[in-house]
Amino acid sequence: MTRLRRAGLAPERGPLAVAAEGSGGLRLVALDPEARALGLRVGEPLGRVRARIGVPLQVYPADPEADRDALLRLCRWASGYAPLVAPFGPGEAADGLYIDVAGASQLRGGEANLVADLAARLARSSVPAGIALADTPGGAFALARHGGGDRVVVPPGGAPEALRALPVDALRLDPGTVAGLKRLGLRRIGELDALPRGPLARRFGAALLLRLDQALARRPEPLAPLTEAAAYAAARGFLDPIGRQADIVRTVRDLMAETAPRLERDGLGACALRLSLHRVDGALRVLDLGLSRPERCPERVATLVSLRLDRLGSALDAGFGFETVALAVTVTGPMPARQTDLGAASAADGVGVLADALAQRLGRALLRLEPRASHLPERADRSRVWVAGEGQGEGSGPAGRGATASHGGGVLDPDASRPSPRPSPAREGGPGALLDQGRCSTPMGATSRTGMEGKARTRASPWPEDLPPRPLVIFPRGEAALDVLSTVPEGPPRRFRWRARIHRVTHAEGPERIAAEWWREPGADRDYYRIECEAGHRLWLYRDGPHAPDRPAAWYVHGLFA
Amino acid sequence: MGLDPADETEAALAPSDPRARLAALRVRLAPPDRGRDPSPVLPLGVSDLDAHLPGGGLVLGPPHEIAPAEPADAIAALGFALALCARHLARAPGEALIAAAPGQPLPYGHGLAGLGLDPGRLLLLEAGSDAEVFRALEAALHARALTALIGLLRDGLPLKPGRRLQLAAEGPAPPLLLILRPAPASLPNGAATRWRIAAAPAARDRFGTLDRPRWRARLDRCRNGRGGDWLVEWDHAAHRLHLPEPLAGDAAAAGGSRA
Numbered sequence: 001m002t003r004l005r006r007a008g009l010a011p012e013r014g015p016l017a018v019a020a021e022g023s024g025g026l027r028l029v030a031l032d033p034e035a036r037a038l039g040l041r042v043g044e045p046l047g048r049v050r051a052r053i054g055v056p057l058q059v060y061p062a063d064p065e066a067d068r069d070a071l072l073r074l075c076r077w078a079s080g081y082a083p084l085v086a087p088f089g090p091g092e093a094a095d096g097l098y099i100d101v102a103g104a105s106q107l108r109g110g111e112a113n114l115v116a117d118l119a120a121r122l123a124r125s126s127v128p129a130g131i132a133l134a135d136t137p138g139g140a141f142a143l144a145r146h147g148g149g150d151r152v153v154v155p156p157g158g159a160p161e162a163l164r165a166l167p168v169d170a171l172r173l174d175p176g177t178v179a180g181l182k183r184l185g186l187r188r189i190g191e192l193d194a195l196p197r198g199p200l201a202r203r204f205g206a207a208l209l210l211r212l213d214q215a216l217a218r219r220p221e222p223l224a225p226l227t228e229a230a231a232y233a234a235a236r237g238f239l240d241p242i243g244r245q246a247d248i249v250r251t252v253r254d255l256m257a258e259t260a261p262r263l264e265r266d267g268l269g270a271c272a273l274r275l276s277l278h279r280v281d282g283a284l285r286v287l288d289l290g291l292s293r294p295e296r297c298p299e300r301v302a303t304l305v306s307l308r309l310d311r312l313g314s315a316l317d318a319g320f321g322f323e324t325v326a327l328a329v330t331v332t333g334p335m336p337a338r339q340t341d342l343g344a345a346s347a348a349d350g351v352g353v354l355a356d357a358l359a360q361r362l363g364r365a366l367l368r369l370e371p372r373a374s375h376l377p378e379r380a381d382r383s384r385v386w387v388a389g390e391g392q393g394e395g396s397g398p399a400g401r402g403a404t405a406s407h408g409g410g411v412l413d414p415d416a417s418r419p420s421p422r423p424s425p426a427r428e429g430g431p432g433a434l435l436d437q438g439r440c441s442t443p444m445g446a447t448s449r450t451g452m453e454g455k456a457r458t459r460a461s462p463w464p465e466d467l468p469p470r471p472l473v474i475f476p477r478g479e480a481a482l483d484v485l486s487t488v489p490e491g492p493p494r495r496f497r498w499r500a501r502i503h504r505v506t507h508a509e510g511p512e513r514i515a516a517e518w519w520r521e522p523g524a525d526r527d528y529y530r531i532e533c534e535a536g537h538r539l540w541l542y543r544d545g546p547h548a549p550d551r552p553a554a555w556y557v558h559g560l561f562a
Numbered sequence: 563m564g565l566d567p568a569d570e571t572e573a574a575l576a577p578s579d580p581r582a583r584l585a586a587l588r589v590r591l592a593p594p595d596r597g598r599d600p601s602p603v604l605p606l607g608v609s610d611l612d613a614h615l616p617g618g619g620l621v622l623g624p625p626h627e628i629a630p631a632e633p634a635d636a637i638a639a640l641g642f643a644l645a646l647c648a649r650h651l652a653r654a655p656g657e658a659l660i661a662a663a664p665g666q667p668l669p670y671g672h673g674l675a676g677l678g679l680d681p682g683r684l685l686l687l688e689a690g691s692d693a694e695v696f697r698a699l700e701a702a703l704h705a706r707a708l709t710a711l712i713g714l715l716r717d718g719l720p721l722k723p724g725r726r727l728q729l730a731a732e733g734p735a736p737p738l739l740l741i742l743r744p745a746p747a748s749l750p751n752g753a754a755t756r757w758r759i760a761a762a763p764a765a766r767d768r769f770g771t772l773d774r775p776r777w778r779a780r781l782d783r784c785r786n787g788r789g790g791d792w793l794v795e796w797d798h799a800a801h802r803l804h805l806p807e808p809l810a811g812d813a814a815a816a817g818g819s820r821a
Contacts, residue, residue: 349707350705350706350707350708351657351685351705351707351708353705353707354701354702354705354707354708357701357705358687358698358701361697361701362687362689362690362694362697362698364687364688364689364690364694364698365687366659366685366686366687367685367686367687367688368681368682368684368685368686369669369671369674369681369684369686370671371671371672371681377670377672380671380672381670381671381672381681383668383686386685461680461682462682463671463672463675463680463681463682464672465675467672467675469673469676469772470670470672470673470675470676471670471673472637472640472641472644472669472670472673472674472676472677473637473640473667473668473669473670473673474670474673499634501634506763507763507772509771509772530772532763532764532772535634535761536638536760536761536762536763536764536776537634537635537637537638537761538761538764538772538775559670559673560637560667561637561641561673561676561775562637562638562640562641562642562644562645562673562676562677562775562796
């Protein structure tokens, strides 16, 4: 009704009603206040109404589609208040919306001010609204529709008290349940809440208790937020459902070819794509694809989808086939038009293609080792997800090493003091390394060359060059060497047992003392020795802490040399 | 455009130098699938080793299998593979990829400098299984974007994936492909060479400290070549392998122990 008036389709004055096809002909589905003042009620047959009242009544056909669109527009507008906005579903008469203002109200000067502001702006746009703010969506709904006021703000924890006196209709129940409750004399929510739950559930089903609990904040109620429609998307429906991988891939290529000109016009490329496959039986499969660089080539996207489907195999249960395939670009990145080389693509491009292919085919990312400013060997490097355009590429051959005159190997970056849950999250690889990306510290003071500077192909390596020799493989934690025979108080081991073998030391170099990082956690200094044993294996051992007469020295094998 | 192969052969036969004649005969007798161009190789820089390898070096493209002589030599084998990789990276632009099966030791960034390998030119992939390593290597071979590929396997290279890798490597500008497998399992596969690496006492510098790593490298099997057994020494600054001089070595290398 408001939609009709705002669109100028209906006069500003005079009783107004909206009718729709119901049982036994047209029935009223919505009334304006003037029509309600004439004694009309929702659900009355239109013919009887026309006969009963003497004044002219404007009647318009109902248009649920347009109502839905108008509600979504209102939702988008309301998302200026808080990001999480959800329209009412069909069970809530689809004529309102929820705004989750948790954490957002202080931006408007408190909850009361927010509600006042919302009401004022709605009134200015001549949208009549009842507004309520409560702990739960269910409570807010009840107060807004049945609270008897245009603006209700319930303080935190006050919802049960405020809802007690409201009628049971406010609980978003289906009409049959409401009628049954009223027949039993249960008219108020408070009366209903006082009853034992078991018989209620048996008589009216679990839905009643669910709605009651949701309103009284005893059970969480997730909102289905309005998702932003993707700006670049294409979909295709099929009369005959498709199920073969080749068909899906071909469809994706066509959809991307449809989207690509729009992306190209705006100078954008897709960084992330979402492929939605709607199965005939209503199930929805969603595949999210991430790309290492902005991309709009249909062939390449199709290849990635094909690799992804390869990996899924039968896990992508096509059932009786997919009837709709939709491709949406969820994240875009700038991709200016480039003049392509006539020759082969550059190597960095090739690595990007490979990285994308591996990510889709195996679900694993390419990693790159990166130095970190720490004296502790196990913390001094980490693996980081490879990002296109970074790194030293083909420009820096090994000749580039040694070009650095000085470096900050001895200067500890204060950033290294940030707390770390494990001794070396990165070296333990996998998910830890993935989580670590994005908050990487700048390595090694003066010689740090990452990000933009890395692109500039500086020849300096971020790795310190005057470190004493380091092993080729290092253990996340030192492995205990047992039965160590060594000179006291200071000296290299002569013989020890490690991994169930006796190692006799023929040559030892050291010690190299590495102090614990006192700002992170207390620990003893370590004396590292590089030793070679009879068989020719070279190991890196350390003694944990200084020698003490009353305590045998603890020795650990920390790494292996090539 | 190209010359007729017969002309080339005739021209090569003309000189009376027996070596040239022999080389020409080799070309003539070479299996037909080799094609006209000799495959690109990575010379090891030691004439004694290169003489055993067809084409004078490790053929780029088909897999080369490197295995430790016994489980304790796994790091020595990894060092040998990374040294070969460093040598190739020093001669060709591009990056290297290490695809590792779970449980295989990944190199430590600060330790790579000791082998002359720039960690900035190394990409890592932590695969979930040997099969994933094969898939990754195959994808990398098809992409032709990387210069060197190293696969660290948990179980070994069976015949079928080996053959697939060989097929994927065919074509122009193949990368160096090294497969590291653990000591026990020795499966027949399509590897061009099979090496067994054992640790050996390192070379000492003139102060008697550990200097260059040494390995005992045994060439078990080599297609169109001969096997052999050498003690090799890796010079990380020059990116080349040496055979330690039997006489000019310093006293410490001769077996002296200071400790």
